Amino acid sequence: MPTTMVEIPTPGGTADAFAAFPDDGERHPAVLLYMDVIGLRPVLYGMAEQLAAHGYYVLVPNVFHRHGAAPVVEIPDLTVAENREPFFGRVMPLLREFTAEQAVSDAGAYLDFLAAQPEVRPGPVGVVGYCFGGILAVRTAAANPERVAAVAAFHPGSLATGDSDSPHLLAPNLAAECYFGFPEEDDAMPPESVQRLHSALDAAGVAYASEVYPDTVHGFTMSDTAAFSASGLQRHWDRLLPLLERTLATG
Numbered sequence: 635m636p637t638t639m640v641e642i643p644t645p646g647g648t649a650d651a652f653a654a655f656p657d658d659g660e661r662h663p664a665v666l667l668y669m670d671v672i673g674l675r676p677v678l679y680g681m682a683e684q685l686a687a688h689g690y691y692v693l694v695p696n697v698f699h700r701h702g703a704a705p706v707v708e709i710p711d712l713t714v715a716e717n718r719e720p721f722f723g724r725v726m727p728l729l730r731e732f733t734a735e736q737a738v739s740d741a742g743a744y745l746d747f748l749a750a751q752p753e754v755r756p757g758p759v760g761v762v763g764y765c766f767g768g769i770l771a772v773r774t775a776a777a778n779p780e781r782v783a784a785v786a787a788f789h790p791g792s793l794a795t796g797d798s799d800s801p802h803l804l805a806p807n808l809a810a811e812c813y814f815g816f817p818e819e820d821d822a823m824p825p826e827s828v829q830r831l832h833s834a835l836d837a838a839g840v841a842y843a844s845e846v847y848p849d850t851v852h853g854f855t856m857s858d859t860a861a862f863s864a865s866g867l868q869r870h871w872d873r874l875l876p877l878l879e880r881t882l883a884t885g
Contacts, residue, residue, distance in 0.1 A: 635683050642695065644743035646736055649699035651744075652679050654686035661755040663882035664748040665690045666741075666774065668767030669697055670856065671722075671729055671791075672712065674704035677858045685762075688875060690882070691754045695744055697770065698728045700736075712859040729766060734773060734799050741774035745781050758783035760878045761810075764855060766791035768814075769801050775812075776804035784881035785812040786874050789852045792822050794830035802831045805838035812842035813877050815870055817850040843873075 636657045642649045652674060656662055665685055669678055674696050682692040696704040707724045710717040748754050761782050763771030768790025775782040785808070787793070793814075794802035812835070816823055823831075828844070835842050847854060847869060853861030855870050 635686055637679065637683060640693075640747075642743055642747045644699070645739045646700050649695050649697075649740065649743070650674075650703045651693055651695040651747075652682060653691070653693050654679070654682045655691040655751075655753045656686060656689060661753060662689050662691050663757065663878070664751075664754045664759040665692045665878065665882075666744055666748065666759055666761045666771075667692055667694045668761070668763035668770040668774075669694060670765030670767055670853065671725055672709060672765075672856070672859070673698065673706060673725070675709055675858065677856055681855075684871075685874075685878075688878075690760075690878065691748065691751060693744060693748055695740070697732065697737075697740070697767070701728055713862075715860065718860070737770050737773050738777045741770070741777060745774075745778060758810075758882070760784035760786070760882055762786045762788075762874065763790065764788050765853065769793060772801045772804060772808070772812075775810045776801075776807035779807060779809035782810045784877050785810045786815075786877055787813070788815045788855050788870050788874075789817050789820060789850075790814065790823065792827070794823070794827040794834065802834040805834040805840055808835075808838065808840045811877065811881050812840060813873055814842065814844040815873060816844070816846045817852050817854050817866075818846055818848055819850070820852045822852060845873075 698706045761771040768787030850866045854863040854866035
């Protein structure tokens, strides 16, 4: 399975990114995979490789590239409770500085990069996001409806708030089939926020599925954190792979 680090020119500078794709000389559908707030690291590379093994060219950009190459903040062992607060104290300011406008401009550059790769089959892509990457997935699809066929967001960040730029307000611009996997406990998306998202998607006529993963907390797909749920991760694959196969036609 070929993997490589690549550099992508964006309006905000050069983004470093991890790429994985099948080594068979064929062209494959592309998947843009957005990191969680923790950043680029081996667990995400492994997930990208697993997706690539199913027949996709997978790109995982360093969303915080304006602050330097990954790791922008050194990542400690996040299975240890006392490491979490200091780490997130350093990384959350990067998230607060990252604007919706920057997200959309970067997304266009990532999609252009994918379209130019000889290993990528022409056609729409899938976008997958974890944590705040779920917000980026929705923004990417809404800004590029003709280029994105599938959106999957797992333990996503605040998708439905009272803010004027809340992602749920973008529902009328979505043409992709969407899937949302929520943890049972998550301050970022409490039940009333999930319902607000559902109402916006229903009103816009978006094709979507949404479910709560039992006995999980925010971050449940990430095996290098204390939030990890093995059953949650497997269920995530059980939902993600059919969505991509259905919408991107790997065959």
